[in-house]
Amino acid sequence: MSLIRVKDRDFKRSITAEQIAERIQAIAAQIVEKFKDKDPLFLVVLNGSFVFAADLLRQVNISCGVSFLKMSSYEGMSSTGAIKQLIGLNEDIAGRNVVIVEDIIDTGYTMQHLYQTLQDKNPASLSIVTLLVKPDSLRVDLHIDYSCFHIPNDFIVGYGLDYDGYGRNLPEIYTVVAEG
Ligand code: IMP
Ligand code: MG
Numbered sequence: 001m002s003l004i005r006v007k008d009r010d011f012k013r014s015i016t017a018e019q020i021a022e023r024i025q026a027i028a029a030q031i032v033e034k035f036k037d038k039d040p041l042f043l044v045v046l047n048g049s050f051v052f053a054a055d056l057l058r059q060v061n062i063s064c065g066v067s068f069l070k071m072s073s074y075e076g077m078s079s080t081g082a083i084k085q086l087i088g089l090n091e092d093i094a095g096r097n098v099v100i101v102e103d104i105i106d107t108g109y110t111m112q113h114l115y116q117t118l119q120d121k122n123p124a125s126l127s128i129v130t131l132l133v134k135p136d137s138l139r140v141d142l143h144i145d146y147s148c149f150h151i152p153n154d155f156i157v158g159y160g161l162d163y164d165g166y167g168r169n170l171p172e173i174y175t176v177v178a179e180g
Pocket of ligand 2: 045047048049102104
């Protein structure tokens with residue numbers, strides 16, 4: 001089924017489960033190669049990254065830590081620009097090789113703020129892996145180490161990402177269909 005409805009909007013499938021799986025396999029191989037002897041700590045940014053992280057990290061078959069944090073700045077379909085606080089990080093990350101696992105980098109404000117907050121805690125290294133990037137929307141200078149897909153500047157849902165709390169459980173990625 002390539003056309004679906006989430007809440008009050010129509011969405012069209014834009015990235016299939018097969019395409020996602022293929023990219024994750026490639027990215028996981030690169031991460032394994034880079035971090036196999038580095039005892040990395042993966043910090044998964046909730047809520048949106050839970051599906052991506054589950055699929056990615058099951059392929060990163062090396063000794064590593066996995067933990068979760070939260071950082072939310074989005075309501076409905078447009079970024080509020082307001083950056084909320086980092087919550088839920090219990091680990092001491094000083095001296096660790098930290099890898100942030102994110103669902104999507106849109107304006108990049110959320111990631112920039114999170115990156116700076118974590119950098120201030122003196123990790124040995126700090127890397128970014130994200131499922132999606134919207135390059136035309138990016139407003140900050142960010143070095144994104146690993147990304148699975150670059151996508152147009154349209155609102156998407158599925159594979160962990162939500163539209164007003166709905167659609168996270170969709171196994172594929174859908175793009176909003178323009179109204180009218
Ligand atoms: P940024 O600060 O603008 O980069 O926003 C990043 C956050 O906004 C992501 O972690 C998502 O939670 C959310 N977000 C950005 N674009 C979309 C989208 O197209 N669909 C759903 N959530 C999105
Ligand atoms: Mg997110």
